[in-house]
Amino acid sequence: MDYMTLIQLLDSSVRLATPLLLACLAGLFSERAGIFDIGLEGKMLAAAFFSAALASVTGSVWLGLLAGIGASLMLSALHGVASITFRGNQLISGVAINFLAAGMTVLIAQDWFKQGGRTPSLTGDARFEGITLPGADAMANVPIIGPLYSELISGHSILVYMALAAVPLTWWLLYRTRFGLRLRAVGENPAAVDTAGVSVIGLRYAAVAICGILCGIAGAYLSTALQAGFVKDMSAGRGFIALAALIFAKWRPWYALWATLLFGLFGALETRPDVIEGVIGMKVQGQLLGALPYLMTVIILAGFVGKAIPPRAGGEPYVKER
Amino acid sequence: MANQAPAIELKGISKAFGPVQANKDISIRVMPGTIHGIIGENGAGKSTLMSILYGFYKADAGEIFIGGTKANITDSQAAIASGIGMVFQHFKLVENFTVLENIILGAEDGKLLKPSLAKARRTLIELANDYGLNVEPDALVQDIGVGMQQRVEILKALYRQADILILDEPTGVLTPAEADQLFRILGRLRSEGKTIILITHKLREIMETTDTVSVMRRGEMTATVKTSETSPAELAELMVGRKVLLRVDKKPATPGDVVLDVKNLKVKDEKGVERLRGIDLQVRAGEIVGIAGVAGNGQSELLEVLGGYQDGTGELRLNGQPLDLSGRHSDGQSRRARGVAHVPEDRQREGLIMNFHAWENTAFGYHHDAPYQKNAMLMDNAAIKADTAEKMERFDVRPPDPNLAAKNFSGGNQQKIVLAREIERNPDLLLIGQPTRGVDIGAIEFIHQQIVALRDQGKAILLVSVELEEILALSDRIAVMFDGQVMGERMPDQTDEKELGLLMAGITDTANAHSVEEIEENLAHAGGDAGKEV
Amino acid sequence: MDVMPKWAEVILVPFISLLLAAFISGLVVFAIADVPDSAITMMDRIGARLDFVWGAAKLMVNGALGSTYGWGYTLYYATNFMFTGLAVAIAFHARLFNIGGEGQAMLGGLGVAIACLYIPWPHWSVALIGAAAMAGLFGAVWAAIPAWLQVKRGSHIVITTIMFNFIAASLLNYLLVNLMRPKGSMDPATAHFREATNLPTLHDLLAPFGIAFSKSAPANVSLLVAIAACFALWLLIWRTRLGFEIRSYGESESGAKYAGISPFKITMIAMIISGALAGMMAINNVMGEAERLVLNATEGAGFIGIAVALMGRSHPLGVFIAAILFGFLYQGGAELALWTSIPRELIVVIQALVILFTGALDNMVRMPLERMFLALRRNKAAGAN
Amino acid sequence: EPALIFDLGGKFDKSFNEAAFNGAQRWAEETGGTFREIELQSEAQREQALRRFAEAGANPIITTGFAFATPVDAVAGDYPDTKFVNIDGWLPEIPANVQMISFQEHEGSYLVGMLAAQASKSGTIGFIGGMDIPLIRHFGCGYAQGAKAVNPDIKIVANMTGTTPSAWNDPVKGSELTKAQISQGADVVYAAAGGTGVGVLQTAADEDILSIGVDSNQNHLHPGKVLTSMLKRVDVAVYNAMKNGADGVTGSMVLGLAEEGVGYAMDDNNAPLVSDAMKASVEDARQKIIDGELEVVAYYANDSCPALDF
C-alpha cells in the first residue's frame, strides 16, 4: 500500500466516520443524561429527508440544515415526552421513532415531490461543497505532509469540521462546565441532582435536545453533503452502528472519535479489497469482505476493550413517587 | 427564648402516596439552636415528612414556616434558599464523582467549573477547621467509606449555608466511633445557633443528643416532649403502642459440639488485597458468637466466604465435615444444602429481590427445596405461598400479604422476611449480618428474641454487627476482628464497650490506658477504606 | 396496594392507547387520502377524506380478521413474531438485551434448510421435530457466542448481537449465492424442500374437524408450536427453578450471587434459549411458508420481536397478544395496499404509532386513569364514613 | 383489468420496478384503462397478492422479479383462466397460462462495457453492484466481457455494496465505493445497484468521471457526465403484456438485443460523449450478437465469469 492510497483510505474513513461521530456524540449526550436512545437512526433519517427537501425547495442548504435539525428535534421532543414526562420505556420509544421516521419520510416525500420517495437532486447552493483549506493547493506538492494536508485534512464539507470540532467541545462542555457536571450527574443519580435543587426534567430535556441537534446535523450531512438528495432508508443502519460505537467508546467524547474513526476505517477498507489483498497477501472472498467490519469489531471488543459501564441511571425513568 | 420565632414550623401537613396516607395533619415546631429528634416505627412517615420540608415531595395540604415567615417550598431549590439542608437516609451522592464535584453540584458559582471547584476547595478547608469535618476533596465517592460519605452530605448542606440541618437515620451505617464524631459535630453546629432535626431509631442517641423529641406513629404525630422529661421506655411505648423490652432476655448458653470450625481462613479481593489474613474460629451448637469490629475489617468477607459466594483458602468444617472454599461446591446453594443459613448484611442488595413478591423471596435461595416442588419439573407456587403466609404470621410481618413486592415493605419488615426464610429452615449454622440495621425498636426486640430462640434450640449462630450494644446483648462469646484477623475473644459478662473498642482498634494491650490519637491512628492504618462495603 | 383494579391495568389502558394510535393513524390517512375530483366544496372534500379513512379502517379489519383467509395470514405473521418476541422476552428476564434475533432467525433458517434438504424424512411430523431441533440449535449457537463473549471477555452483548446480525447476513448470502443455490437458478435460494417435509396448513389441520379454513393462507402447524412455546416459556419463567433463577439474576445480580446462582450459567442458558426460539421461527417462514430458504427470509421479524417483547412486557401472554396485533397490522396493511393506492410506508407509520402509544406513552393514559380511580375510591371511602 | 405486482424493492426503486410502473402508466395513459398494483412488504405476500388479484378477476397479472417465479408456478394451476406474467424469473416447466419474460442483461451490459473501455483514458473501469446476488454478477459479467473485447488489458474494479437488502438503498456507500474505484484509477463506473446507484452517478459527476446508468435511461440525471445507460426495457415488456391483455402469448420469452429488450441509451445528454467510432464498434458488436456470431457468456451458464472474479 503506498502513501497516497493510505491517505485516500483515511480520507474515506473520515467521510464515513462523520455521520457516525455526530450520531455517537448525540447518543452520548442523551445517554449521559440517563436517556437511552435507540432512535438515533430514525432521527438521522428524518433529518436527512427534511434537510434535502428544504434545500431543494429553497435552494439554500443552510435552510435545509435548519429544517433537518428541526425535524430531528421534533422526534427528540417526542422521545422526551414519552420517556421523561410520561416515564415510558425508552427502548420502545426509540423503536417507535425509527419506524415513524422510516415511514413518514417516504410518505411525505411522495406527497411533496412525487419522485418515488426521493427528493429532487440538489445542485449548487442546495448542497454542502467541500471546503479547500487555505494553502491546500499550494501545499499539495510538498512531500508527505502535502498530500496529508491537501487530501486528508482539506477538502471536506463544513459539517465534517463541525463534527470534529464537536469532540473537544463536547469534552469541554461535559467536564469543564456547570452544565456538563449536572448532565453527567443526572445520568448517574438523578436524585442527587434533584436534591441539589436542580431540575432533573429540565436537564434531561436539554440533553435530548442536544441529541436532536447533533442527529439533525448527521442526517443533513448524509443527504446534502455526502449525497445530493434523499433516498429512502438512506441512513442504512448507521444509527445502530453509532450506538455500538458509543458503547465501544464507553460514553466518552474522545473515545467516541476514535471508535467512529475505526468504524469508518473498517468501512473504507471494505471498499478497497485490493488494499486488503496487498496487506494480507491473498484475495478476500466477497461476502467475507462485507462481514469484515463486523468481525473486526467483535474481535477488538473481545480482545482489547473490556467491560463498559453505562451511566448508572440510564434507561430508568426518574420516579419519586409511585 | 419563649417569644422567639421557631426556626421551623409545620402546620397540618398531609401527604398520600396513592392509597397510602404517609403523613396525616402533622404539625411541629422546632426552635432555633436546638436539636430536635424524631422517632417512629418503620414506615411511620418520618422520612416523608422531612422530604416534604426539603421540597423533595410536595405535600397535599399544610403550611411551612421558616423563621416565622411562610415559606413556599416547591422544590429542593426553594428549601436550599430557605437555609435548609438535608442528609437523606440513602445518600444522594453521585458515586463516580469526586467529593468536591458532589459538593458543588447545584451550587456552582458560574457556568465554568474551575472557579467553583477552587472556591469549594478553599471553603472545605475552612469547614474542616471549624467543625473537624475532614474529607479528601479529590477522592471518588465510591472509593470512600460511608462515614466519609456522610460527612460529604453534611458538607454539602453547610456549603450551601444551611441553618437548618435535617439528618435522616444518620447513624444507621456508622461505626460507634464515627457516630460519636458525628454527634460532636452536631454539638458544634448547635452551639453556632444552627437548628438540627435528627431522625433515628436509637433511643440512646435521642436521649444523649436532643433537646426535644417528637414521636410518629402510622403517619401521625403522637407526641412531642422535652427530652429531659422523658425516658427511653416511655418513648418506646409511645412509638410502638405497647411496652417494649429494652434489653434481651436470655438464659445462659449451654454450648454443645463444635459446629463451625474455621482454620487459617484467608480471602483476597479482586484487587488482590488480603481481606482475611488467617482466621481461626469455632462456633458451637447452642451458642451465639458475636463478631465485633469496625466495619471494613473483614467481617463482611468472613460472612461471604462462609456463605459460599466469596472464594477463600484455608480449612472449613461443618459438624466435622469439610466444606469447599472455592470451586463448584462453594456457592450459596451448596452451603444451604449442608445446613448453613445466611442473613446477609445488605438485605436490599443481597437478601431480597426487591421486585419479587414476598412469597418468591421466601423461596429465594431455597427454590430447590423438596417441599417447594410440585414434581420433577415444576415448583409448587401454592405451597410456597401458603408457607410464606404462615411465616409472615409467625414473624409478625406487616402487612402479612405474600403477594406484596418486597420493595413495598418497610425495612424492618423486609428484614423479618429474610429472617423468617433463614431461621425457619432449621439450619445447623446461622450466619447473620447486621440483623437490625435501620429497624425500629419494636422489630428489634422481635428479631433478637428469634435469634435467641434459635440458639436455645441448640443451633450455632455467628452474628456480625457494628452495634456494640447488640453484640454485647446477644452474644455468648465475642470475637473482635481487626484488619482481617481475630484480635481476641471475650466473654460478654467479663468485658465492656471500652475494652472491645480498644480491641476493635487493634490494641490488644487493653489493660493500659490509650489516647484517642493512638486509637485513631491505628484505625486509619487498618484500612483507609474502612467501612467501604457497607 | 394498587391504585387501579387489575382489569383496568390489563385491558383499559392498552385499549385506550390503541384507540389513540388508531386515531392518529386516521389523521395521517386523512391527510394523504385521494380526493375525487368531483368533491369541490370544503365539506365535500372533508367528507370524501373521512369516507376514505373509514373505508381504509374497514378494509384493514375485514382483510385481517374478516375471513379465515385473513386470519390465516394474520396468524402466519403472528407466528413469526411470537418466536422472535419470546426470544427477546426470555433474554430480558435475565436482563440481557438480545438485538440479534434477526441473525439467529437467519441461522435457524439455515438449520431448517439443511435438515429438510439433506435428510430423507419419512413424514412431516418427524421432519418438523428434526427441523425445529436444527433451527433451534443453529439459532442457539449464534446467540451463545455473544453470550460467552459477554461473560468471559466483557464484550457488550448489545454490540455483539448487532454485529452478529450483519455477519449472519453475509454468511447466508455466501451460502445461498455460492453453495446452496441449485445450478442455473438465478434466485439466491435453495431448491424446494421435498414434499415430505411440507407442513400442513391450518386448512389441512382443521379439515378433519369439519372446519373450513382458507386453503391459500400460509398459517401452518408452526402456529401450534409457537403457542406451545408461549406456554412452555410461561411455565419455564414462572413455574420452574431455572426460570426462578433467570428472573432472580435479571432482577439483581448481587442477590443471585448470594443465593448461589451462577451468572455464567444463567447468561449462557438464557441466551441459548433465546437464540433457539429466534431460530425456530424458521419452521414457520422457511419450512411452513416458502418451503425453501430464500435470502432475507427473516424480513426484520427479529427486530419486530423487540417491539413485541417490549409491548408484551416480556410476559408470554403479552407476547402472544402483541404478536397477533402485529400480525393484524401486517395483514391488514397488505389488504390496504392491495385495494388502495396508499403507499406501503403508511403501514410502517401505523406500526410506529401503535408501538409508541401502547408501549412508550402508556403512562399518558395510565396517569389520568389512576387519578380517576383514586378519586373514586376516596369518594367511596368518604361515602362509607 | 390488469394487475401489476412489484417486488420488495418497491415501485420507486429507481430501477426495474420503476420501469415496470412506467410501462403500466404509459399503457394506462394511452388506453385510458386502469390497473391494480401492490408493493410487497414480505415474502409471504407474493402468493397472497397473486391469489387475491386472481380471485378479484384481474387479468393479466404481471409480476416483477425473479423471486416471483416459484409463487407464480404454485398459483397458476388454481386459476387456469387467468394469465400470469413474470419478468426476470425462470422456471424449468412453464404452466400453460404463464408467460416468463427474461432479458439478456449480459448482452446489454456487454455493449456498455465496450463503450466504457473505449471512453476510458486510464485503462481502468469500475463496476458497482447492489446486493451480491447472481443477477447482479450477471450484469457485471457481461460488462467485463465487453470491456475486455475492446481492450484485453483493461483493469476492471468490481465491488458489491453489501449482502443485505439495505445494499439497494445506500447511496452513501455507493459514493464511497465510487471514490475508492476512482483512486484505483477508474474513470468510468457502471452502477447496477438500485438506489445506491444514485450515489454512484452523483459522485462520478462530482469527481468528473463518467458513469453508466442501468435499467432505464439515466443519462439525464447528470447531462454530459453519464456515458450511457444499459437499458432493460421492462417498461416495454409490461406495456406489451398489458396491451395483449388476457389472451397474450404464454411460455417463455427472451428479450435480447434483437428484440430491443436490452440496449444502450443514446440521447442529447450523452451524444458528445460517444464518438461515431465508438458507436460504430458497438453497433457492429450488437449486430454480431444478434446474428449469433458473437456469444456473450452468461454468468448463469456455469456460475462463473470468464472475464471477472467475484
Ligand SMILES: Nc1ncnc2c1ncn2[C@@H]1O[C@H](COP(=O)(O)OP(=O)(O)OP(=O)(O)O)[C@@H](O)[C@H]1O
Ligand atoms: N416514594 C414513595 N412512594 C410511595 N409510597 C411511599 C413512598 N415513600 C414512602 N411511602 C410510604 O409512605 C409511608 C411512610 O414512609 P416513610 O419513608 O416516610 O417512613 P419512615 O418513617 O421514614 O420509615 P423508616 O423508619 O423505615 O425510614 C410508608 O408506608 C411507605 O409505604
Ligand SMILES: Nc1ncnc2c1ncn2[C@@H]1O[C@H](COP(=O)(O)OP(=O)(O)OP(=O)(O)O)[C@@H](O)[C@H]1O
Ligand atoms: N418508590 C416507592 N414506592 C413504593 N414504596 C416505597 C417507595 N419508596 C419507599 N417505599 C416504601 O417506603 C417505606 C419506607 O421507605 P424507606 O426508603 O424509608 O425504607 P426503610 O423502611 O427505612 O428501610 P431502610 O431502613 O432499610 O432504608 C418502605 O415501606 C418502602 O418500601
Ligand SMILES: [Mg+2]
Ligand atoms: Mg425513613
Ligand SMILES: [Mg+2]
Ligand atoms: Mg429506615
